[in-house]
Amino acid sequence: MQPMKYADLHRNIKIHIITDFFTDLTQKSIIPFMAIYLSVQMGAGWAGVLLTVNIVSSMIAGLGAGYWSDRIGRKKMMVIAQCVQVFALFWLAAANSPWLNSVELTCIMFFLSSLSSGITVPIAGAMIVDVSSEHERHYVYGLQYWTTNVAITFGALMGGLLFDSFRFILFSLVCMESLVTLFILLFFIQETMERTEKTGSVQTTAPVRRNMLKTYGSVLRDRKFMVFFTASVLAVSLEFQLDKYIAVRLKSEFSAQLFHWNISGLQMFSLILAINTVLVALVAIPFSKWMGRFQSRSIMTVGMCLYTAGFAVLAFSNWAVLLIGSAVLLTIGELMYSPVRQVLLAGIIPDSDRAAYMAADGMSYNLAALLGSLGLMIGAVLPSYAMASLYVIIGIAALGFFRRSLRPSAEPSESLRCADAS
Known part of the structure; x- marks a missing residue:
């Protein structure tokens, strides 16, 4: 069996690995430092409450996105989530600009950004499974594991250098990266749900008639x-x-x-x-x-x-x-x-x-x-x-x-x- 190469992968996977690297790089330059920012601005107690709300809300959003992605398509849900991400990051940058300094707007937009990330992660994972074989997945997940760890390392370094004194510049760079990712999703990523549904099996079409509670009940x-x-x-x-x-x-x-x-x-x-x-x-x-x-x-x-x-x-x-x-x-x-x-x-x-x-x-x-x-x-x-x-x-x-x-x-x-x- 020939060893896997990056060029052999499905186009969606190749694009996703690249965009995921830059998304992790920019997101990890913000998220680890938001706890410090919120603690300074609002106190440790309120910061803990807001971060907990963000985590729980993104979890719920991910469950909802997983359900709807299996019904209306991976690409549609990812585009919707990325639009929310671009909107949130634009106003996050604006809320920390030389012309506006709003803690309240920062909290709201960080919340929306967390929801968008919660929606995207399970859908992207499902899309990789849609277009990969078992043999390819060993290589794909190993490559993804490497890019994620490298991105987290350099993202933390970038955040440490820019977050405290150059927050507007940092948020603007993250917003630009998110806008480029949205453009790539719209024009280069292919929908993969049709590939799943072409099996023609009863099991593939039956869950469409189930509501969300029944779907996750069957998971449990x-x-x-x-x-x-x-x-x-x-x-x-x-x-x-x-x-x-x-x-x-x-x-x-x-x-x-x-x-x-x-x-x-x-x-x-x-x-x-x-x-x-x-x-x-x-x-x-x-x-x-x-x-x-x-x-x-x-x-x-x-x-x-x-x-x-x-x-x-x-x-x-x-x-x-x-x-x-x-x-x-x-x-x-x-x-x-x-x-x-x-x-x-x-x-x-x-x-x-x-x-x-x-x-x-x-x-x-x-x-x-x-x-x-x-x-x-x-x-x-x-x-x-x-x-x-x-x-x-x-x-x-x-x-x-x-x-x-x-x-x-x-x-x-x-x-x-x-x-x-x-």
């Missing part, structure tokens, strides 16, 4: 998906431990010398983040090509084991060399498990409700974030070795749920892949 009753959803929540919750319990523990407990340099806990935490970022930037794409040669379930198993082991070590160790090694270990595990998780998800969701399932899957990240916060609370009571044991239990449970969700449908596909190989 889909046992295989809910087992997979549970596995995702558990796996991603470990990632959210990094900047919560692990960061706090290193700050309070860690102090060591590395190559004759004194390193504080915060410096070690920064080094762990840097190792993760650099490794992802350097090896994510060749790694995704290499992983395409192996069974998805095998990659998931090995990746989750490395990922879990890395976090378990970070939870208790104060030896600098071991912490650096565990950072490398969890990054390799993440590079293996994260893109493959997307591939496996695409294989278990029904064609007729792809966007709805993608929207429901997006909820796993919000629940994982909640578990991450709970981990910080539990860590205040339990000793570090107990937290490490808890991470191992969570990782093993996640892997067990992943394998259980794939057991019924994995065997035929594996047989076919073995036959292809022979």
